[in-house]
Amino acid sequence: MADDPFQLFDTWYAEARTSEINDSNAMALATADADGRPSSRMVLLKGHGPDGFVFYTNRGSRKAGELDANRHAALLFHWKSQRRQIRIEGSVARATDAESDAYFASRGRDSQLGAWASDQSRPLDDSATFEARFAEMQAKFEGQDVPRPPFWGGYRVTPAVIEFWQDRAHRLHERRVFTRTPDGWSEGLLYP
Structure with missing residues (x-):
């Protein structure tokens, strides 16, 4: 296995x-x-590397409000077919406008329009209201590129701890943990 x-x-x-x-x-x-008070939800990884793990969202959403109030988060990947999971804990910062612009430009047009139409995490009286807002955005941006909304962007989780969990027979799982130090990463094992 890798040491990095x-x-x-x-x-x-x-x-x-x-x-x-x-x-x-x-x-x-x-x-x-x-x-x-904790909260969790599924999001999609859209970038990763030594500087952290990036996802994008409406910055008016509940998760964004929590990230702005408490700059620490945890991520969990669970790949059932691989019988593996990875836990990541770390600090959170906003992605740059340039990163957010670049990712937004790569999204499908309907996803871009949906970002403008959605008042994410806010109460919605019925789906017809959202559909009408989506139609308004289609008309507003017809024939032109859809710019990134100013209220939408990325967040980066910079890991302090990364744990790799591998299923083993008889619940003798392997748990390998990496902890960030001033000099790099220290590595150890955890009991299952």
Whole structure:
């Protein structure tokens, strides 16, 4: 196995991308509000490397509010077909406008329009209201590129801890943990 947690992540992620039927880039994002009340939801990994793990969202959403109030989060990848999971804990910062613009430009047009139409995490009286807002955005941006909304962008989780869990027979699982130090990463094992 690799001694670099990012190299090991890349290996496991590449294997998951070939075996997971749906959304191998799906990860659970756990946040907590300013009072420490936790919340979790699934988001999609859209970039990763030694500087962190990136996802995008409406910055008016509940998760964004929690991330702005408490700059720590946890991620969990669970690849059932591989019988593996990766846990990541770390600090959170907003992605740059340039990164957010570039990713937004790569999205499908309907996804771009949906970002403008959605008041994410807010109460919705019925689906017809959202559909009408989507139609308004279609008309507003007809014949032109859809710019990134100012309220939409990325977040980067910079890991302090990365744990790799591999299922083993008789619940004798392997848990390998990497902890960031001032000099790089220290590595150890955890009891299952």
